[in-house]
Amino acid sequence: MIVALILGFALLLIGIYGMLSQKNLIKIVIGFSIADTGTHIIIVSIGYLRNRTAPILNSAVDISKAVQQVVDPIPSALVLTAIVIGLAVTALMLSFVVELYKKRQSLSIDDYQELKW
Amino acid sequence: MIKKILIIFAMLGLFIVFLPLITNFEFSQNLSELASKYVRGSVDELNSQNVVTSVIVTYRGLDTLGEVTVLFLATAGIGFLLKKKNKKSKKRVASEILQTASSFLVALIVLLGVYIFTHGHLTPGGGFQGGVIIATAFLLLLLSDVNMKFNHTILQVVESFSGAFYVVIGIIGLVLTVGFLNSKIIPLGEYGTLFSAGTIPIIYSLIGLKVGSELTNILDTMRGE
Amino acid sequence: MISVTIIIVLGIIMIVAGIVALHLKNLLAAIITAGAISLLASVIYLILGSPDVAMTEASIGSGLTTIIFLYALNRVRKENKDD
Structure with missing residues (x-):
């Protein structure tokens, strides 16, 4: 569905913009999680086929013609695992943020300049 | 100032890269060959109603094993970074409504979770x-x-x-049948019932317990003391 | 046709919420807004025919991720208060 594809790319761009432009470390992680959602919407919308139902073959689907009736199951499977990994990665990033705050008492990225240029 | 201009150039570049992906994208009308094989195989070979579950647990089982390992590593990393401090601080007691409701609701929520992962091959969820x-x-x-x-x-x-x-179930599949994590090491049962689809419900229950305990660990560590 | 309309409406809300979440000064409000984006995304997954992903996104994306953000914010504020 082209609308969902456009929405996914828009969210991805917003997330990347947030990661690049924000100074606050927690805001950067929020930008990452928005970009994450955008990517997931892109992948799921690629697997969508018009006028078809979810890939669950219960009595609502004619099993002998199931191939003509369900949407693509592979993007769903990929995104499902990606969401769980996204949670773990976000939690790891946030624990780094807490540790950095303990060292410098600051959430601003401008106070961490050891590697600048 | 230079940083802002660079950001705007980066966003424009990304937009130009993404634009042909949107305008030239052609939606297919039929399932790809691989996806049709998975849909047919989910009924014929595995007896599982939910195709997504059979892709995750059997066809792409090795990927899921790696993914669970990544989750474990992330949990270990968080536990390593955020060490607990045993500092006595004054904490506000939760309200009585929350305390009473939670004593009643916790068992029901755990029951719902168990229902969802044991029925992963029949209904959405897992x-x-x-x-x-x-x-x-x-x-x-x-x-x-x-x-x-x-x-x-x-x-x-x-x-x-x-x-x-x-891992043990995967290795048993390697010994008794054709491949690692093959779900046909126990009888497939009747299509559409709880005890069907071979080892899929067992493996998904194990994944459920593993993910549940790991995420509880993450929450407990992030809360701190 | 109705599903396209729903996606357009939800999409506009999500894009506005994304921009707002990055510009809010209040970190707590920004975290809650980012959680709302995930919650609306789960409705879109349901329309796109993948209820498994919708369940995962509703429970993980908008539930646990928001809670973990809030715990991290709480820890940062506690560090601040101690010194």
Whole structure:
């Protein structure tokens, strides 16, 4: 569905913009999680086929013609695992943020300049 | 100032890169060959109603094993970074409504989680969703009782045993049938019933327990003391 | 046709919420807004025919991720208060 594809790319761009432009470390992680959602919407919308139902073959689907009736199951499977990994990665990033705050008492990225240029 | 201009150029570049991906994208009308094979195979070979589950647990089972390992590593990293401080600080007691409701609701939420991961091959849902729901039940316990302490030995035992059994089931499939994590090592049963689809419900229950204990661990570590 | 309309409406809300979440000064409000984006995304997954992903996104994306953000914010504020 082209609308969902456009929405996914828009969210991805917003997330990347947030990661690049924000100074606050927690805001950067929020930008990452928005970009994450955008990517997931892109992948799921690629697997969508018009006028078809979810890939669950219960009595609502004619099993002998199931191939003509369900949407693509592979993007769903990929995104499902990606969401769980996204949670773990976000939690790891946030624990780094807490540790950095303990060292410098600051959430601003401008106070961490050891590697600048 | 230079930084702002660079950001705007980067965003324009990304937009130009993404634009042909949107305008030239052609939506296919039929399933790809691989997807049709998975849909047919889910009925003919595995007896599983939910195609997504059979892709995750059997066809792409090795990927899921790697993914669960990544989750474990992230949990270990968080536990390593955020060490616990045993500092006595004054904590606000939770309200009586929350305490009463949580004592009543925790068991029901755990039951819902168990239902979702045991029925992963029949209805939407499965080990990951069920595990998260179990973790939210423990989150409710953490919120209602400020002095709540989890027994980490039990969490570790549940987590490591479910991970080990997952690998053991995979190796049994390698010995008895054609490949690692093949689900046909026990009878497939009748299509559409709870005890069907070979080892898929067993593996998904193990994933559910593993994910639930790991996420409970993450929540407990992030809360701190 | 109705599903396209729903996606357009939800999409506009999500894009506005994304921009707002990055510009809010209040970190707590920004975290809650980012959680709302995930919750609306789960409705879109349901329309796109993948209920498994919708369940995962509703429970993980909008539930646990928000809670973990809030715990991290709480820890940062506690560090601040101690010194």
